[in-house]
Structure formats: structure tokens, C-alpha cells
Amino acid sequence: MTANNIMEIDLNADLGEGCGSDEALLDLVSSANIACGWHAGGATAMRDCVRWAVEKGVAIGAHPSFNDPENFGRREMDLPPEEIYAGVLYQLGALSAIAQAEGGRIAHVKPHGALYNQAAKSTEIADAIVSAVHDFDPSLLVFGLANSGLIEAARRAGLIAIEEVFADRGYRADGSLVPRKEPGALLDDENLVLDRTLAMVREQRVQAVSGEWVPLNAQTICLHGDGAHALEFARRIRDALADAGIEVRAAHAAA
Numbered sequence: 001m002t003a004n005n006i007m008e009i010d011l012n013a014d015l016g017e018g019c020g021s022d023e024a025l026l027d028l029v030s031s032a033n034i035a036c037g038w039h040a041g042g043a044t045a046m047r048d049c050v051r052w053a054v055e056k057g058v059a060i061g062a063h064p065s066f067n068d069p070e071n072f073g074r075r076e077m078d079l080p081p082e083e084i085y086a087g088v089l090y091q092l093g094a095l096s097a098i099a100q101a102e103g104g105r106i107a108h109v110k111p112h113g114a115l116y117n118q119a120a121k122s123t124e125i126a127d128a129i130v131s132a133v134h135d136f137d138p139s140l141l142v143f144g145l146a147n148s149g150l151i152e153a154a155r156r157a158g159l160i161a162i163e164e165v166f167a168d169r170g171y172r173a174d175g176s177l178v179p180r181k182e183p184g185a186l187l188d189d190e191n192l193v194l195d196r197t198l199a200m201v202r203e204q205r206v207q208a209v210s211g212e213w214v215p216l217n218a219q220t221i222c223l224h225g226d227g228a229h230a231l232e233f234a235r236r237i238r239d240a241l242a243d244a245g246i247e248v249r250a251a252h253a254a255a
Contacts, residue, residue, distance in 0.1 A: 006245075006247055007201065007202070007244075007245065007246045007247065008246065008247045008248070008249045009201050009218065009219070009220070009221060009241065009246055009247075009248060009249075010030050010031050010162070010219060010220035010221070010248070010249060010250055010251035011028065011029045011030050011031070011220070011221055011223055011237070011238065011241075011248050012029055012030070012031040012032065012033055012061070012110070012143065012164070012220050012221070012222055012223065012251075013025045013028075013029045013031075013032060013033065013222070013223045013224070013234070014033045014035065014063055014110075014112065014222070014224070015032050015033065015034050015035070015049045015063075016034045016035035016040065016041035016045040016046055016048075016049045016063070017035050017039075017040040017041060017072075018040055018041070018045070019230070021230060021231045022045075022048070022049055022052065023048075023052045024231055025223070025230075025231060025234060026049075026052050026053055026056045026058050027056060028223070028234045028235060028237075028238045029058060029223060029234075029248075030058060030059060030248050030249055030250040030251070031058065031059040031061055031107070031108065031143075031220065031250050031251055032049060032053045032058050032059065032060060032061060033061045033062070033063035033108075033110045033112075033143070034046055034049045034050065034053075034060065034061065034062065034063055034095060035063045035065070035112065036062055036063060036064050036065070036091035036092075036094055036095050037091070037094065038064065038065045038066065038067045038068070038069065038073065038087070038091060039065035039066070039068055039069055039072050039073025039074075039112055039113060040069065040072060040073070043094075043098070046094070046095055046098050047098050047101075047102065050095070050098050050099050050102045050104055051102050053104065054099075054102050054103055054104040058250070059107040059108065059250040059251070060095075060099055060104050060105065060106050060107055061106065061107060061108040061109060061110055061141075061143065062091060062092050062095045062096075062106055062108075062109045062110070063110055063111070063112045064087065064088045064091035064092065064109065064111055064112065064115065064129075065091075065111065065112035065113050065114075065115050066079070066087070066113070066114055066115050067087060068113075068114070072113065073112050073113035073114060073115065074113040074114050074180070075114055076114045076117075076118060077114065077118075081124050081125070081127065081128040082128070084115075084125060084128040084129065084132075085128045085129075085131055085132045086132075088109075088111075088128070088129050088132035088133070089132040089135070089136055092106065092109065092132065092133070092136045092137075093136070096136075096137075106137070106140060107140065107141060107250070108140055108141035108142065108143055108162065108251065109129075109133050109140055109141070109142055109143065110142075110143035110144070110164070111129055111144075111150070115129070116144070116145070116150075117145075117177070119144065119148070119149065119150040119153075120144065120145045120148035120149055120150055120176065121148070121149055121176075122149065123149055123153065126144075126149045126150045126152070126153035126154075127153050127157075129142075129150065129153075130142060130150070130153045130154050130156075130157045130159060131157070133154075133159060134157050134158070134159060138158065138159060140159070141159070141160045141161070141162050141251060142154035142159050142160070142161050142162065143161075143162045143164050143220060143251075144161060144162075144163065144164060145163075145164055145175075145176070145177065146163035146164060146165050146175065146216040146217055146218065146219075147163070147175040147214075147215075147216055147217075148175070148176075151163055162219045162220050162251045163216065163217045163218065163219045163220070164219070164220045164221070164222055165200050165206065165216055165218045165220070165221055165222070166221070166222050167187075167193045167194075167196045167197040167200060167221055167222075167237070168186060168187045168188075168193045168196075168224060169185065169186065169187070170184040170185050170186070170187065170208075170209045171206050171207075171208045171209065171214055172208055172209065172210070173208045173210050173212040173214065174214075175214050175216065178209055184209040190233055190236065193233075193237075194236060194237060194240050197221060197237055197240065197241070198240060198241070198244055198246075200216070200218040200221065201218055201221075201241070201244075201246055202244075204216060204217060204218055219251055220251050221237075223237060
């Protein structure tokens, strides 16, 4: 996205998941997706992340999931839409209360793990999430996989959808992510990831594992903060964007 001919991108990271680098990552990102206790984190972690985000001027986002701490929210579930709706609403309420007490507010919602991936393909799940967000606060942005069903559902409901890309994840030709258990799901060549990050922003496309080029609207890039060298690599990405003249700015401010 651009403003006054300046290229911009939002950088987001999933926080409150026990990685130990949350406060430092908040110096590098413009949006924080804070775990709401159902796959990781809890009240104290949520409060810490919210407080740091408020201090550093980072947009606060809810990172709701299935109630599945045993599997870090990555196990697919077959739940009725009304149960998904209630679960998302419950988690938004918890984080919002903490944010309000710390002088902040939620700006966006990004589902986590299996909930995120299933919502990309299932209209019922996407609509349940979007309905919860809309009924809670229709001014909230919805972060979802670029070109996915969650993006479409948010726009049908009149919400602002922000299309997310992953520089370190493998893509299929249909624009979906390669499942984590399959070869090519995670890219560990840091130089390749840096090149892909810049290409996603500049060219608005990504090369799938099969070789095809997939067009996408890169509005926010997810930085994973849970690896051994995640913090150092996050700094490299931020520096590479700056060197390329790309401004890092919260999606809610640019939407």
C-alpha cells in the first residue's frame, strides 16, 4: 500500500505465547496479535503485552483460537458456528477489558492456528468469526490470509479486511499455505525470506512451491517470534524494509 507515493507495509507478530521475546519484538512491529488464553498465554501475559504495546504505540490485536492449549490451537475442530461465535466473542471481551484498563483498545482481530486456516476455506467458520467481531465492535479490522474466504467474509459483513502474507511459509498455487507437516512448509534460508519479503511488498506476488506465481495483496506481513533466532531475524527484516524505502506503519492507520 502507498500514501503520498511512499510504500508502506504493516508488520505483525503473534505475542503472549511464551516465546520470551515479546517486549523486544514490540520495538520492531507495528501490530501485535495477543493470544487470548485459549491456545497459549493467559491474563498476566495478556496484560504485559498490552502494557508494552501501549507504551510503544503498537496496534493491539486479539489472537483468538480454538480452546486447545494441548495442541497450541493447531488441531482442526468441527464445531457448530454458534460455538465458534461465542468462543471468539469471549476472547475478545477478555482482551478488551485488559486493554481498557491499561489505557488502550483493540484495533484488529487475527485468528490463530487451525481456526485461521479453517476460516480461510470454510464459509461457515469465517462467517461465525466475522459475526462475533462485527457484533463486538464493527470498527475492528480483520486480519486474514490474502485471497482467502475470511477476507471475503469480512468484506461481505462491511468490515475492513487486511490481507496477510507470510514471507517464511511455503505457498500452494491456490494461494493457501503449505501445511506445517508437509515438506516446504517453512523456509529457513534467511536471505531467501528477506528477498521474498521485499518482493511481496513491491511486486504483490509470491512464488508457490510448484513454481507458479500467485498474485496477492500484501497489506501486513507476519513475523514469527517463536524461533531460536526470531528476534534477530525480525531486526533484519525491519532493516531491509527501511533500506528499501518501505515504511512500517500499522494497518489500522493506513486502511
